[in-house]
Amino acid sequence: MSHLMPVVSTPVRRIAEKTIEVTPTTPDERDQIVQIAAETGVFSDHELETVAELLGDYYRDAETSGYHFLTHREGERVLGFAAWGPRDLSGKGYDLYWIATRPEAQRHGVARALLAAIEERVRERRGYWVWIETSDTPPYAAARGLYERCGYRPALTLPDFYKDGDGLVVYIKRVSG
């Protein structure tokens, strides 16, 4: 029995055996996405409300809303999601708004696959730049490490931008052009 993994990790172990599946988020995934955002522990209440609100806008009309959601799922289970969209008044720049992975599914390429899927869609739309704004605080260290491993450059750092002791880092990647 010593080699049996805890039940919680079973879905994670299966990821490597399955084709990674990243698809546009569907209405039946709404609850899981809000849950994943909450589970990360880094979204404020206001940010969680914003995720739910923009998800609603996306379901109504993604192109008009400017918010696009992608889901990484394994069967019925959503392991991670990302929200992205064209940057206001910019023809070639795209924002990554959020990317989140279930805690038990982290370090298995879920976020990396979501990032790659976004970059592919930006290229399809003839976009050049992906722009990520994140925090310079320790809870975001794993996210910052991921962005850097995926070729994003920390292009701008502003201390205390969100609040005292919580600064902004802008990560940039040219994905085409």
Add this chain to the structure above:
Amino acid sequence: MSHLMPVVSTPVRRIAEKTIEVTPTTPDERDQIVQIAAETGVFSDHELETVAELLGDYYRDAETSGYHFLTHREGERVLGFAAWGPRDLSGKGYDLYWIATRPEAQRHGVARALLAAIEERVRERRGYWVWIETSDTPPYAAARGLYERCGYRPALTLPDFYKDGDGLVVYIKRVSG
């Protein structure tokens, strides 16, 4: 007669004799503001529509909309305007969206006074950072020069961000904290 200035410059000459007046934009200034934006020649049709739309949001409820307009006027005549507001999901960062001066009133401190008024309001709200996104193209050279003379630092440059040959420059200034 040789020393008589053209009529068009009369209001400009009077600026220096008057107290500079920067106040929150009022409904009767709507047409002049849209006209000034158009006269600059650097707003696209889509951007002009956006100015008019956000001006409407501001008139309905500035705090809810997140867009604040300031006007520089001399008597009944609006010489310039600026739009600014809190940056989404940031407690300490503020965006300058637009700043524009009538062509015949340029180089007389109108834009500089508008910038100073915005910085003052950001400080009143306990904000730290003012963020300006502009173009790296020649028509914006005067604006970029103004920002730099007013203490803004070109913190990030992304070629082709708006479209091919039209890149982004982000100017940043810490105004408090």
